[in-house]
Amino acid sequence: MTSAVIELSDIEYTFPGRGICLSGLNFHLHEGERVGLFGPNGAGKTTMLHILMGLLHPQRGEVRLFGRTMADGRAFDEARLRIGFLFQNSDDQLFCPTVLDDVAFGPLNQGLSPDEARQRATEALTTVGLSGFEDYVPYRLSGGEKKLVALATILSMRPEVLVLDEPTTGLSPESRERLVSILAGLPMARLVVSHEPDFLAATTDTLLALRDGRIVPGRLAPHSHVHVHEEGDIPHQH
């Protein structure tokens, strides 16, 4: 068994005045694993991700990243540089005057020189198929392009794990397909959170679900399709 890169144990989180959100939540992600997390809106998926990134602090439980217990903010500061976290809303993630500045922001924070950062940024933009977009203004891009630039901003940091929060929100079917094919080419461990089972099936190997504040295995449930075509009542094969 490879070592766990993300481990959440017995997490409890309560929003002030809104009752328990997560309770007794356990989760782990190992190197090379591709895990999908399904959950209806409001199940606490984003809350869980923010806890594992150290943006929210649980009332109880322990977060371990790369084998180290996250005791304080400083520990999280270091671990975050190794995790690529894609936010649900790209406008929250992209804040620089140009695409290049935004994609180079992470590498510069990692302490790379401007030249190395530029190099990394160009590479990351190529990976997401947006080379040539360097001087564009992020807020004028389409929703799909914004999402891809946001993905590039974390790929340029060469993360060891990808954590994607509802990456398909607001995307057109074409952009969604493009995202699926880009993700297929990325080797690192990943945790994808979505309320779209189809997208999770296309981008991950294991499906988990967040129900009643804890993680449970995805359910296998048979379902049938109504299938209509001309002369469909005559016995035939597909």
Next chain:
Amino acid sequence: MATIDQSLAHGDSIIHTMDPRVRLGCAVLLTVTTALLHWLPPALLALATGAGLTLLAGLRPQTVIRRLAVVNVFIVFLWIFLPFSVPLAAQGEPVLRLGPLAASRAGVDLALLITVKSNAIVLTLLALMATIPMQDLGPAMQRLKVPEKLCHILLFTYRYLFVIHQEYRTMRRAMAARGFTPGTNRHTYRAVAWLMGMLLVRSWDRAERVHSAMRCRGFRGRFHSMARFTVSARDVMLLAGCTAMAAAFIWLETTRRGLA
């Protein structure tokens, strides 16, 4: 306001290719000294300097005129009020009499001085600062040791003004869709106050989310910029020229005081 206009920032004139830090420094030097003037001749010299720089920057005349017009709308009011509100000199003759109102020579002079100074400052800023693209202005300010917080405010205002404006429009449309037509009544005041309050709350929430996203990418309160600036011989010449002009303004101003 769909996008933030930066029409003057793009060009290939001598000014556009200068180091942004030098342009910023020159702009501060010239505008501060111009603002301190009290005498018309140095103010006219400042106006000529501003005009000269604008010509060097090769800005489109229509754009320059349109921006000057905005400033001069306010100045028109000074021309209406100042002549009648500045008192006449002892035994001075009014320039113009409108019934009981007398326009003083000193008032006209003051209005003229303000007009010349304002236009000089606007032209200088158009030539030296409006020609700096936003992505260079932040780093340039940072290198000139402008406080980090001011740089951040500028950067984020520029980036999120558009997003917040869109949120405002979305909410306004939602209000219109429910039959809201603004009028002069309590209902309107209350609805608009709620709208503004909501905008504030949403902006605050967004700021929190943006900050979280930045922390996830390793932000710890300091921007590392990729911009590389180099000072060339021409930059030194511009700086020297602007310093000389600023010194000339001050010199003219002080000689007049010496004469008085």
